[in-house]
Amino acid sequence: MLEELILFILTFLLVFIIYELFLVRKAKKDKRRKKPVEVGYLIGKYKLDLEKLNYKRLLNIISAVSAFDISLVVTIVSLLESFYLQLLVGFVLIMIVIIVSYDIVGRIYKKKGCCKND
DSSP states (O other), X not given: OHHHHHHHHHHXXXXXXXXXXIIIHHHHHOTTSOOOHHHHXXXXXXXXXXXXXXXXXXXXXXXXXXXXHHHHHHHHHTTOXXXXXXXXXXXXXXXXXXXXXXXXXXXXXXXXXXXXXX
């Protein structure tokens, strides 16, 4: 149990730092640049209006959610013995976890009134 918790925390920190350094930092510096895929997904599905929300905060939330998603899947997959089973379960789990977590983020922003035509 302790090993899994340590694995989760270390994976979370590593992914969060990488995400912040390579994706979020660049997107914060130049808003005209191509937006991260996650932002595009939230804008498309939930009709978020970037003028109504704090873009930097959204990027930080996306960074934390993505790090959590990856850490959760890595921790769960590490409990399995077979490499092929790890690949299969990891692929299926990552899709489900990403869809669910970004659905939650989108609904929270929608509730806050950050959508177009509100």
